[in-house]
């Protein structure tokens with residue numbers, strides 16, 4: 001087997017210990033990664049190989065699920081780790097990196113290197129150029145770049161230009177871990193491997209669609225980073241819009257990296273641009289405030305007391321094409337919400353005629369299909385059925401499916417899936433340059449507007465609530481409302497609405 005070297009820049013950081021090493025180990029555990037490979041950590045912190053191995057060993061015990069904690073296997077995996085102390089910002093230090101890689105590669109090494117950029121984003125523009133300066137951008141290499149890829153359209157364009165000057169597009173893997181989730185991929189299978197939903201999947205039968213990705217934590221220690229980014233950059237322009245695209249895209253004629261990503265870009269290009277006059281009724285931005293048991297955003301470490309960074313965004317999007325014309329897509333994300341959940345809810349239109357008399361509370365509701373990406377990954381379909389006994393009273397019930405029941409195979413980790421794809425040279429689930437640019441083209445004007453108009457509304461919401469009431473108001477004109485995911489849900493049979 002050809003030697004593979006995985007180089008992680010920023011290997012002393014949080015992402016490496018919490019996600020990347022557990023993901024690489026899980027590939028080793030499942031024998032997706034085996035044989036002739038080395039993992040080389042590269043950052044400024046001073047570790048010997050042994051010290052790095054012992055650090056990662058400890059962290060793996062903290063972050064691996066119990067079922068994967070196999071002491072012997074962890075020891076074998078750790079034996080593949082190496083460390084090179086360097087500052088990835090300094091070009092002169094790449095000669096040493098090159099020597100270290102060549103030594104690990106041994107004779108006959110063909111440059112099969114996977115670079116993982118897990119550093120602060122300010123280094124994303126310089127690392128590829130420094131790699132090129134010592135010829136490490138080999139034909140067989142690939143590079144994974146963490147989010148955020150760019151800060152706005154201009155910076156994304158300039159990053160794309162740098163990367164395209166150093167690597168071919170098929171070597172560039174802009175990661176969005178949402179696409180690595182089984183449930184995101186299953187959305188495609190659900191839509192395109194079943195004949196019954198696709199005929200309904202359009203403006204004739206669907207009333208509106210919600211996409212929610214919320215969490216119940218604040219910004220923790222990441223204040224310095226978050227205050228410059230905000231919810232729109234952190235979640236909406238990458239993750240939420242990907243989910244909108246998976247929900248709205250056309251089926252490609254054949255499924256491969258190019259055809260799939262072409263369809264994603266077509267969705268982005270069809271987003272009806274928002275002009276300033278639309279902003280107030282299409283976008284609600286919010287910031288969490290102190291509640292009786294939680295800090296407000298402005299009380300968090302590293303946050304200026306007059307910060308106007310949004311921690312919540314709700315938006316109404318329209319996709320201007322034949323399939324979706326007139327169907328609003330309501331999307332929202334927020335920190336310090338009552339729960340952590342990601343889900344897509346498809347609201348079908350009501351029956352055209354109501355023939356059953358109904359009592360309050362037992363009237364047929366429009367069908368609702370919930371695709372839960374986390375937690376309790378699964379699908380729930382709301383149906384109206386007759387209550388046994390005389391008359392025709394209708395009860396709204398749910399039919400639910402839990403992904404964990406699928407053949408008893410545990411849900412894979414998103415990072416493991418994506419790193420594995422990259423090792424196998426499959427960029428399908430990574431973001432292509434034109435998609436990044438199309439997304440920034442749509443969201444950039446909103447950020448520019450907020451920058452130019454700091455007085456534009458920013459609504460407070462008490463930490464631990466579902467966001468500003470204005471986000472409910474935004475949907476009311478359409479007689480729509482948010483379906484708030486259940487808190488602490490563990491049993492799918494108890495699926496409920498709050």
Ligand SMILES: NC(=O)c1ccc[n+]([C@@H]2O[C@H](COP(=O)([O-])OP(=O)(O)OC[C@H]3O[C@@H](n4cnc5c(N)ncnc54)[C@H](OP(=O)(O)O)[C@@H]3O)[C@@H](O)[C@H]2O)c1
Pocket residue numbers: 009010011012013014015016043044045046087088089117118119120121123146147148
């Ligand atoms: N953490 C997450 O859950 C998460 C999730 C999604 C995306 N991301 C993205 O993934 C990347 C890595 O995340 P992270 O949380 O691991 O970041 P981090 O802990 O802030 O940084 C990773 C490492 O980069 C090195 N570094 C920091 N500043 C540097 C500088 N100015 N010059 C050279 N090296 C520097 C540090 O190592 P040394 O001091 O040893 O050099 C640090 O340990 C970030 O871009 C982040 O946006 C992270």
